[in-house]
Amino acid sequence: MSVWGAMQFAHPLRCIQAYHELIALAGFTHHRPDYGIQEIATDDGAIVPVTETPVFTTPFCTLLRFSRQGGGAEPRVLLVAPMSGHFATLLRGTIRTLLRDHEVYVTDWRNPRDVPLGQGTFGFEDFVQHVIDFLKFIGPHSHLVAVCQPTVPALAAVALMAADDDPDQPASLTLMAGPIDTRVSPTKVNEFATSKPIEWFRQNMISTVPRGLPGAGRRVYPGFLQLCAFMSMNMDRHSKAFADLFKHRVEGNVDKAAQIRSFYEEYFAIMDLDASFYLHTIETVFQKSALPEGKLLFKGRTVTPRAIRKTFLLTVEGERDDICAVGQTLAAQDLCSGLRPYMKSHHMQAGVGHYGVFNGKRWDHQIYPVLREHIRNSL
Known part of the structure; x- marks a missing residue:
């Protein structure tokens, strides 16, 4: 009998419980998990309470402010979360780290299936406008951090504010693992986006929110399609993670099993995308490379990043990123x-993939110190 077989024989109840856990975990949910950030540990080891407060609300987003007790007049950071199939809670690790030295504002995007059709659609320009509105709400000398997909609208927002010499343009801009120029070292994601005409995506990737939901009738790109696409790129890794979860449960390694379960509970919480935003992003960012080509428009205006003269810029990439390859953000x-x-x-x-750019040990100990120094240098 193999060691694995012997272990299963020795722990039959654990095996049954582990099987049930895997089955339950494999289901999707469309409900946003809680951020669960009630306290953080400071650099000196002290545990301090954290307050989460909604401060600005639109039909499609709530701007949340996270502040720690005793924070005082710390730099204000607007963290722009991706709208790419997951909720902003995927960045809770990013938020926790930023809270050590900053007051953090987060774009808590609302699932479009929960937004009544009467509120209108949400497109790429609406995303850019939200970033501008939030920066103006936070006020001058703020700091903008965009993760993955929103690096393009974030850069566009700052360029537009710079062109207007807006007093609320941020002091610093950090772009992390984003598709600024997808012509550089195209990944499987980029190749798929350019493999079909935009009409194909409109006909095959868009569905309608069913009756009975608040957003009934809204045209959306279903979040589960995005999740399946991401998982198919790394199926071996996900299969191994589920096998490890089962193994840890049977062996009684509670902490290791809980860590894997926690990740997938978050990963399987999916959010749809408004069809307007999804299609415009596919066409503008991936198919036409409008920003690097100098052809990106916002309400008829050409977006010109060279207009930015007062905002310090930091770009961050991961060596093993298979979603936004090395060089795409550097552009x-x-x-x-x-x-x-x-x-x-x-x-x-070095040594991180896409997710590791903004979460995990290397984010905490190697990337974040660079970002923190970048913000301090811009003050």
Whole structure:
């Protein structure tokens, strides 16, 4: 008998419980999990309470403010979460780390299936406008951090504010693992987005929110399609994770099993995308490369990143990122040609994939110190 077989024989009840856990975990949910950030540990080891407060609400998003007790007049950071099939709670680890030294504002996007059709659609320009409105709400000398997909609308928002010499344009901008120029080292995600005409995506990737839900009748890109696409890119890794979860449960390794379960509970909480936003992003960002081509429009205006002259820029990439490859985010450095060299910096993190850029040990101990110093240098 193999060691694995012997273990199953020795722990039959644990095996049954582990099987049931895997079955239950495999289901999707469309409900946003809680952030669960009631307290954080400071660098000196102290445990301090954290307050979560909604401060600005639109039909499609709530701006949440996270502040820790005794924080005082810390730099204010607007963290723009991706709208790519998951809720903003996927960034809770990012938020926890940022809270050590900053007051953090987060774009808590609402699932479009829960937004009544009468509220209108939500497109790429609406995303850009939300970033601008939130920056103006937070006020001058703020700091903007965008993770993955929103790096493009975030850069566009800052460029537009710079062109207007807006007093609320941020002091610093950090773009992390985003598709600024997807022509650089195209990934499977990029290749798929350019493999079909936009009409194909409209006909095959869009569905209608069913009756009985608040957003009934709204056209959306279902979140489960995005999740399945991401999982198919790393099926071996996900299969191993489920096998490890089963093994840890049977062996009684509670902490290791809980860590895997916690990740997938979050990962399987899915959010749809408004069809307008999804299709415009596919066409503008991936198919036409409108931003690096100098052809991105916002309400008829051409977006010109070279207009940015007062906002310090940091770009961050992961060596093993298979969603936004090395070089795609770095492209922002050349686009922001109006910035003086000392106002631009880049960090390429060795040994991490896409998720590791903004979560995990290397984010905590190697990437975050670079971001923190970037913000301090811009003050």
